Amino acid sequence: MRRPAIALLAGLAALLFGPSTQAQSGGKLLLTGGVSSIDGVAGGGLTPWAVTGSYATTGEIGATAFATRVRTGSYGLSVCGAALSAWDRVELSAARQDLDTGNSLAPLGLAGLHLKQHIFGAKVRIAGDAVLDSDTLMPQIAVGLEHKKVRAGALGPILFGPLGAKDSGTDVYISATKLLLAPGLLVNLTLRTTQANQNGLLGFGGAQGGSARLEPELSLAKLLRRDLAVGFEFRAKPDNLNRSVLGTGALKEDDWKDLFVAWAPSKHVSLTGAWVDLGRIAPAAQPRRQTGSYLSLQFAL
Secondary structure, eight states: OOHHHHHHHHHHHHHHHOTTOOBOOOSOOTTTTOEEOTTSSEESSSSBOSSOSSSOOTTOEEEEEEEEEEEESSOEEEEEEEEEEETTTEEEEEEEEEEEOTTTTGGGTOTTOEEEEEEEEEEEEEEOOTTTTTTSSOOEEEEEEEEEEEEOGGGHHHHTTTTOOBSEEEEEEEEEEEEETTTTEEEEEEEEEEOBSGGGTTOBOOTTOOOOEEEEEEEEEEEEETTEEEEEEEEOOOOTTSSSTTOTTTTOOOOEEEEEEEEEEETTEEEEEEEEEOOOSSTTTOOSOOEEEEEEEEEEO
16 A cells, blocks of 8 residues: 555544544454455455444544455456544545456457556445344445546557546445344345446446446355354446457456455454455456455454
């Protein structure tokens, strides 16, 4: 994470909540604040939850920083970022993604290309409390947005020219998270409106129609013990570039899914590992499904 982005988040916190408020590790249970997603917001690895990051509770400010590495057969994704949460109600986040395409775009003469994206997020809890309402049917509900801007390098003239994509876009989502303490289960449903192609790394929208679409995302986690959880995630994706000047199916976009394990030895650190399936990315160049490993380290205050 670049220092200016961290300084910006710290400045926003001081402006919004005052210099006298101190960051603390609050009274939340282990893992109930989620981990850092690849977009920087609190939740699972692939999708946001209605929780706010860190263990800060009412009257407190918390912070998280993370680094994530995803490696599939043809691609490598590195992500780093940070987030601030306040009063267990508001979360501000920033993340930087770097996708190493390896030789997957060699047919276009773009071997070794890196696609980079900056993401700034904001989330507000509007109803419910995941822990306090765990014995009722009421979930915790939050709304959020993620503003994304991609730097596509030498691929830009193709993406933003004939393919008709844009270099920036804003996702808006609503998440509902239900925690069942007795069986140790957490269920999250997120509905996202988005124009993002491959989460924004291939731009937003397309010449053949790329209006915002409503896509579902699902997380299911089981707490095996107080510091260890396993689970599953699913994230539906739009398919804006499937029909393009490169030919139908050349840039078909598949849904994402993962199986994960998260370990939190303390409230200050957590480690998440996963098997991920990102489907086919640019099938014309790499027709096989992109499956592989996901590893993320998070620090919290």
